[in-house]
Amino acid sequence: MNKVEQELEYMEKVKEYHQGKDVKYAIFTMGCQLNENDSEKIEGMLVGMGYTKTEDSKQADIIVYNTCCVRENAEERLFGKLGEIKKQKEEKGTVIAIGGCMMQEKHITEKIKKSYPFVDILFGTHTLYKLPEDIYHILENRKKIEDIAYIDGEVIEGIPIVRGDHIKASVTIMNGCNNFCSYCIVPYVRGRERSRSPRDILEEIESLAKQGYKEVTLLGQNVNSYLRVEREKNIPFEEYRGVNSFATLLREVNKIEGIERIRFVSPHPKDFTQDVIEAIRDCEKVSKIIHLPLQAGSTSVLKAMNRKYTKEQYLELVDKIKREIPHVVFSTDIIVGFPGETQRNFEDTLDVVKKVGYEQVFMFIYSRRVGTPGDKMENQIPEEIKHERFNQLKALVEGQMEEQNKTYIGTVQKVLIEGTSKNNENMLTGRTDSNKVVILEGDKNLIGKMVNLNIISEHMWYLKGEYRG
Ligand code: 5AD
Ligand code: SF4
Numbered sequence: 526m527n528k529v530e531q532e533l534e535y536m537e538k539v540k541e542y543h544q545g546k547d548v549k550y551a552i553f554t555m556g557c558q559l560n561e562n563d564s565e566k567i568e569g570m571l572v573g574m575g576y577t578k579t580e581d582s583k584q585a586d587i588i589v590y591n592t593c594c595v596r597e598n599a600e601e602r603l604f605g606k607l608g609e610i611k612k613q614k615e616e617k618g619t620v621i622a623i624g625g626c627m628m629q630e631k632h633i634t635e636k637i638k639k640s641y642p643f644v645d646i647l648f649g650t651h652t653l654y655k656l657p658e659d660i661y662h663i664l665e666n667r668k669k670i671e672d673i674a675y676i677d678g679e680v681i682e683g684i685p686i687v688r689g690d691h692i693k694a695s696v697t698i699m700n701g702c703n704n705f706c707s708y709c710i711v712p713y714v715r716g717r718e719r720s721r722s723p724r725d726i727l728e729e730i731e732s733l734a735k736q737g738y739k740e741v742t743l744l745g746q747n748v749n750s751y752l753r754v755e756r757e758k759n760i761p762f763e764e765y766r767g768v769n770s771f772a773t774l775l776r777e778v779n780k781i782e783g784i785e786r787i788r789f790v791s792p793h794p795k796d797f798t799q800d801v802i803e804a805i806r807d808c809e810k811v812s813k814i815i816h817l818p819l820q821a822g823s824t825s826v827l828k829a830m831n832r833k834y835t836k837e838q839y840l841e842l843v844d845k846i847k848r849e850i851p852h853v854v855f856s857t858d859i860i861v862g863f864p865g866e867t868q869r870n871f872e873d874t875l876d877v878v879k880k881v882g883y884e885q886v887f888m889f890i891y892s893r894r895v896g897t898p899g900d901k902m903e904n905q906i907p908e909e910i911k912h913e914r915f916n917q918l919k920a921l922v923e924g925q926m927e928e929q930n931k932t933y934i935g936t937v938q939k940v941l942i943e944g945t946s947k948n949n950e951n952m953l954t955g956r957t958d959s960n961k962v963v964i965l966e967g968d969k970n971l972i973g974k975m976v977n978l979n980i981i982s983e984h985m986w987y988l989k990g991e992y993r994g
Contacts, residue, residue, distance in 0.1 A: 866891075
């Protein structure tokens, strides 16, 4: 019996334990799309154990927190939530489980054990699949469980999944990261890079297509080094339909009937090889917005960040991609206030932003992470300077976005209609290839369809479109 089969048995046991009772779960997810995808697996297991979902945590028999630790504010949020939940735990005996990246940090688990002793289960990123067994043991003997492994992890297949959406789906293609950017905690909490097999990925996407999904996002901390470690270290893997790299994977996913749009996050600029550029160019379903994390514009800051490219190399890469892929656009991640960043260094960031003209910029204030080289650097930037720079960058980005939004007016955009607008039931909402939100009036039978829309106006965070049939 493999590891997942064993867990499926535990799922049955929990289900039996609850027989005849209406048991509910609530889940809170922090962080990135990879974590959201992990939460879909957690939900798959909970549903398999007989729980049904509630949005009201007060009704829940089990509450699961899937945590992130990339920036500090996630910790404050978790501790706030645990403070709120204490009374419910005492009154109702709700099972409290905390998992995800933050649980791989010893100082955090120590703090939880000391300050929030009512928490039942702590599970890590490498032991997520063991949740059924952990829950079973809690129900049986109520002894607290700490199920965290400090290993590099392995690829676990076959965990049931309940997806949050019926049109767009995320598919994790690789776990972990080998890059050790000096600000980043991810390599320490997610372990070394390991790729899922081409067969497992392609079969998952084919099954999604059969279920009617139209868009897939391929996920990984460093997607464009998919299968790189395996190739370089001669770790055997099954080459399936010729897939042995990220570029060949894109080409095969592009052939899957029913899938109409393919996105991927996040690539690393240093691994953006020619074959990847050509695959994006040639595959009509692959979105032509490329998320290319910059992090900082200054070569010296990039060096301190261990990013392995200079400002010039980044800009050359952007130019090359623009030359080779017609109508390509970019989005990015930027950190302001990394240790040692001077005003002049920061101006290099502004300069790159002006030159590239991103469609979307995810902006972050540098946050010290225990255990990373960045945290040990002496020249930390004062908070008020970080905030000043953040606001300066934000003003530049918003100004650019306004200008770019205007260029959409009068154009025809291919939009995948995702559902009704959250703010107005009578309006539909969807996204362009470049990931802009578009709202429109239209019949609900357009949901799930890729349609051509005339863009008639722009409103900072969304565009308005018109469907002419
Ligand atoms: N502080 C601020 N932002 C960070 N990121 C990663 N680590 C940190 C940190 N310590 C940002 C990077 C990354 C994104 C997911 O989060 O920009 O690309
Ligand atoms: Fe973190 Fe860098 Fe790895 Fe991305 S590539 S997960 S920023 S270490």
